[in-house]
Amino acid sequence: MSNTHIQVREVGLRDGLQSIARTLDTQHKLEWLRAAYDAGVREIEVGSFVPARLLPQLADTAELVDYARTLPGLTTSVLVPNLKGAQAALDSGAHVMLLPLSASHAHSLANLRKTPDAVVEEIGRIRSLRDSSGSACLIEVGMSTAFGCTIQGLVDESEVMRLVQAVLDAGADRVGLADTVGYADPLQVKRLFEKGFAVAGHRLACGHFHDTRGLGLANVFAAWETGIRRFDTCTAGIGGCPHAPGASGNVSTEDVAYLFASMGQPTGLDFDSLIALRARVTGWLEGEAFYGSVWRAGLPKTMQPQAVGTACA
Amino acid sequence: MSNTHIQVREVGLRDGLQSIARTLDTQHKLEWLRAAYDAGVREIEVGSFVPARLLPQLADTAELVDYARTLPGLTTSVLVPNLKGAQAALDSGAHVMLLPLSASHAHSLANLRKTPDAVVEEIGRIRSLRDSSGSACLIEVGMSTAFGCTIQGLVDESEVMRLVQAVLDAGADRVGLADTVGYADPLQVKRLFEKGFAVAGHRLACGHFHDTRGLGLANVFAAWETGIRRFDTCTAGIGGCPHAPGASGNVSTEDVAYLFASMGQPTGLDFDSLIALRARVTGWLEGEAFYGSVWRAGLPKTMQPQAVGTACA
Numbered sequence: 001m002s003n004t005h006i007q008v009r010e011v012g013l014r015d016g017l018q019s020i021a022r023t024l025d026t027q028h029k030l031e032w033l034r035a036a037y038d039a040g041v042r043e044i045e046v047g048s049f050v051p052a053r054l055l056p057q058l059a060d061t062a063e064l065v066d067y068a069r070t071l072p073g074l075t076t077s078v079l080v081p082n083l084k085g086a087q088a089a090l091d092s093g094a095h096v097m098l099l100p101l102s103a104s105h106a107h108s109l110a111n112l113r114k115t116p117d118a119v120v121e122e123i124g125r126i127r128s129l130r131d132s133s134g135s136a137c138l139i140e141v142g143m144s145t146a147f148g149c150t151i152q153g154l155v156d157e158s159e160v161m162r163l164v165q166a167v168l169d170a171g172a173d174r175v176g177l178a179d180t181v182g183y184a185d186p187l188q189v190k191r192l193f194e195k196g197f198a199v200a201g202h203r204l205a206c207g208h209f210h211d212t213r214g215l216g217l218a219n220v221f222a223a224w225e226t227g228i229r230r231f232d233t234c235t236a237g238i239g240g241c242p243h244a245p246g247a248s249g250n251v252s253t254e255d256v257a258y259l260f261a262s263m264g265q266p267t268g269l270d271f272d273s274l275i276a277l278r279a280r281v282t283g284w285l286e287g288e289a290f291y292g293s294v295w296r297a298g299l300p301k302t303m304q305p306q307a308v309g310t311a312c313a
Numbered sequence: 314m315s316n317t318h319i320q321v322r323e324v325g326l327r328d329g330l331q332s333i334a335r336t337l338d339t340q341h342k343l344e345w346l347r348a349a350y351d352a353g354v355r356e357i358e359v360g361s362f363v364p365a366r367l368l369p370q371l372a373d374t375a376e377l378v379d380y381a382r383t384l385p386g387l388t389t390s391v392l393v394p395n396l397k398g399a400q401a402a403l404d405s406g407a408h409v410m411l412l413p414l415s416a417s418h419a420h421s422l423a424n425l426r427k428t429p430d431a432v433v434e435e436i437g438r439i440r441s442l443r444d445s446s447g448s449a450c451l452i453e454v455g456m457s458t459a460f461g462c463t464i465q466g467l468v469d470e471s472e473v474m475r476l477v478q479a480v481l482d483a484g485a486d487r488v489g490l491a492d493t494v495g496y497a498d499p500l501q502v503k504r505l506f507e508k509g510f511a512v513a514g515h516r517l518a519c520g521h522f523h524d525t526r527g528l529g530l531a532n533v534f535a536a537w538e539t540g541i542r543r544f545d546t547c548t549a550g551i552g553g554c555p556h557a558p559g560a561s562g563n564v565s566t567e568d569v570a571y572l573f574a575s576m577g578q579p580t581g582l583d584f585d586s587l588i589a590l591r592a593r594v595t596g597w598l599e600g601e602a603f604y605g606s607v608w609r610a611g612l613p614k615t616m617q618p619q620a621v622g623t624a625c626a
C-alpha cells in the first residue's frame with residue numbers, strides 16, 4: 001500500500017444493496033461496476049457469497065466477479081461469511097475475500113450465530129483452504145462494530161485489539177476496522193487506528209465508516225491522519241443499518257473523493273464521472289434514501305480546472 | 314478562553330435567518346433564544362445592526378439584545394458592518410460586536426462595497442469609539458472567505474495572515490477565521506489556524522464553518538486539533554449561501570454538540586433540548602431547507618445515560 005495514494009473500495013454493490021429490500025437487476029449492477037471503473041475506482045466489492053435465500057439481492061455475485069475480472073487493473077473483492085463462501089470465492093477467481101468478524105460478542109451472535117473466537121477458528125480453516133488451493137486471493141478481515149454496537153453498546157478497545165492479533169495469527173493477510181453502526185468519533189478513530197497499527201503494522205489496511213450521525217467524513221479524515229490510505233465508500237451513500245432507523249449508509253464515494261481531492265491527496269477518481277454515476281444509481285433505486293453532500297453544491301471554484309491559478313475581479 | 318471547555322455560539326438568529334427570505338416574528342426569535350439558553354448555549358449572536366431596509370429579517374435586533382441581557386451568564390453577540398452599526402451595538406449593551414472582513418477583495422467589494430484595508434481603517438475608528446464610550450463590548454473580527462471565495466476563487470493564505478495582523482493592530486480584541494462559502498478542507502483548516510495562532514496567539518478565538526460540501530464537521534474537528542475551542546453553529550443548519558445554489562448553512566448546533574460529546578469534550582449543552590429546539594425551529598420555518606444528521610439517528614447506545622457501563626447481550 002502506497003503511503004500517499006488514496007485507495008477507495010466501492011462497496012455499494014454489496015454493503016449498499018444488501019441493506020435495501022429491492023433487488024437491482026444484474027444488468028444495472030454491471031453498468032454500475034463499469035461506470036465506477038471508468039471513474040477511476042480500482043477496487044470494487046461486487047457482492048457476497050452467502051446463500052441466495054438469505055440475500056437474494058446478491059445472488060448474482062459470481063456473474064459480477066466474472067465481469068469485474070475482465071477489467072484491467074481492477075481488484076475484485078467479495079464478502080465471505082464462512083468456509084463454504086470462501087470456497088465459492090476461490091472458485092470465482094476474486095482477488096480479495098472480506099471476512100466479517102464482529103468485535104461485539106452480541107452482534108457476532110446476532111449476525112453470524114458464532115462467537116468472535118469461533119469466527120477466528122473459521123478464518124484459520126479458510127487460510128488452510130486458500131493455501132491448499134494455490135490461489136493468491138487475499139484474506140482480509142473486516143472488524144465490524146469495532147467502535148460500538150447497537151446491541152451490546154460499548155465494545156472494549158482491548159478486545160478489539162485482541163481480535164486483531166488473533167485474526168492475524170489465524171492467517172488473515174490484512175485487517176480493517178469498521179464502524180458498522182455509525183458510533184465512532186474522530187478521537188476514538190485516531191486512538192483505535194493508532195493501537196491497530198501498533199498491533200498489525202501495514203497489515204491494518206482499511207477504514208470503513210458509516211455517516212449515520214454526520215461524522216463519517218471527520219472519521220475518514222481522522223483515520224487518514226493515522227496513516228490509513230484505503231477506505232470503503234458507497235455511491236450515493238446508500239445502505240444504512242437495520243438496527244438504526246433513519247441512519248444513513250457508508251460514507252459516499254463522491255464525498256470521500258471530494259475530501260481527498262480538496263486536501264490535494266491523489267485518488268485517481270474523476271469527480272464528474274462519480275457524480276454522473278450517482279445520478280444513474282439514484283435513478284435505478286428511486287424511492288430509496290440517498291446521502292452525501294457535495295453532489296448538491298458541486299466543486300468549489302478553486303477546484304474547477306478553468307479557475308486554477310486565476311483570481312478574477 | 315479555557316483550553317478544554319468547548320464554547321458554541323449559536324448564530325441561527327443572525328447568519329441563519331439573514332439567508333432566508335421570510336422574516337421570523339420576534340416572539341419566535343425570543344423563544345428560540347430562550348430555548349438555546351436553556352439548552353446550555355452561553356453565547357448567542359442575536360442579530361445584526363444593519364439598516365432594516367437591507368435586512369428586514371433582523372430589524373428587531375435591539376429588542377433581542379434587551380432580552381438576551383436579562384439571561385444570567387449569556388454573552389450577547391451582534392454583527393456590525395460599520396461605525397454606525399458599532400454605535401448601535403454600544404447603545405444596545407451587547408457584549409460582543411462581530412465585524413466581518415472579507416479576506417477576498419472581490420467578496421469585500423461585493424458584500425461591503427469596501428476594500429479589506431478600508432474595513433481595517435473602519436475597525437480602527439470603531440476601536441476609538443468603543444474606548445471613548447467606556448464600554449467593555451469586545452471587538453471581534455470575523456475573517457470571512459478565509460478559505461476561498463465564490464467570486465474570486467483562491468484567497469492567498471499570506472493575505473489572510475496579513476489581514477489578521479492588520480485587524481489586531483487596528484484594535485480588534487480577537488479574530489476568527491470563517492469558511493463563508495464552504496470551500497475549506499481539513500488540511501487547509503489545520504494549516505491556516507496554525508498560521509493564525511502564530512500571528513494572533515490566544516486572540517485567534519473562533520472557527521466558523523459551513524457544511525456546504527459535507528466537510529463541516531471534519532473542519533470543526535481539524536480546527537479543534539489546532540487548539541480552537543469556540544465555534545459558530547446554527548440550529549438545524551439553516552442558512553446557506555446565495556452564491557452557492559443547494560448549499561447548506563452553518564454546521565448545525567446539534568451535530569457540533571454531538572461531535573464534541575462523542576469525543577468526551579464538555580460543551581455544557583443538553584442534547585435532547587437541542588433536538589427539541591430544532592423541531593420547533595423547523596416547524597416555524599416550514600418549507601425552508603434544513604441540514605444536520607444526528608437528529609435522524611439519535612444518540613448512540615454508548616452515549617445514552619442508562620447504557621453507560623452496561624454490556625447487555
